[in-house]
Amino acid sequence: MKMLNILAALSLILFIGCGGGGSESNEQAGSTDQTRSEPRTIEVVGLDQMKFAVTANSDGITVGDKIGQDGLLQLETITAKPGEEIHIKLTTQSKLPATAMSHNWLLLTLNADTKAFATAAMKAKDNDYVPSDMQDQIVAQTGLAGGGETTEVTFTVPEEAGEYDYLCTFPGHFVGGMKGILKVEG
Ligand SMILES: [Cu+2]
Structure with missing residues (x-):
């Protein structure tokens, strides 16, 4: 460190x-x-389909099906080393107003209750859908990005190996599948 x-x-x-x-x-x-x-930069696209996507497969990530336009691929897993610096650059692709469609990217701690976190987030509109009493479960977070906007965060990957959940906390998006796993391999 x-x-x-x-x-x-x-x-x-x-x-x-x-x-x-x-x-x-x-x-x-x-x-x-x-x-x-x-830092390793990962450019992520947030879609109306409530998914995180990337333009191409590359080392250190795994992708799923094609999604949206422009041949985007659903981002499923990010693999990282303990202590690695990662820069997430999230851009929202949407024509909807920001109040209806915005995205963020939050990485939670190893033992966080992701479902409970996402549920609490829905009631935290005043704090950009981040529950202020659950800060201890957050490793890294971006702001909210509406259509055409970009939000970024650079963070240090935790030292403890394991599978860390990341998600978008805009209401309904976690349930809709806007989530993935950061795999820390010791
Ligand atoms: Cu979202």
Whole structure:
């Protein structure tokens, strides 16, 4: 943990030191450890069909059926290493008003009661459908994104191996299937 933070800080200093202009030779000279401290970005699309989707299959995720337009695929599982930095970039694809169709992405703790969390969330409209008395069950959360909007979060994958639920807490979406699993493999 601490080591990763130090590496992240070091690579930031190196980056600033380069003036951000990006001297390619310097970047290539960077050790693999520094490369690994860059967050992994996963671009997720939120659909009216109440599903998380991605544009293509890739390493570190598993996908299901095609969904929506543009050949999107349903995102089912994200596989991650303990302590890995992940950047979720969620974009809502919808023509509906935000009050009728918005999405968020919340990762819950290993022992969270996801169903109870989603039920409580429905009553938490004033807090963007995040139950404020259940903060201890949240590992990471984005804001709400209406049609055409993007919301993001970068978080550190928990150290404990296991299957962590993620979901959208907009009313009805969890029950509709807007959920998946972050598999932490030690
Ligand atoms: Cu949703």
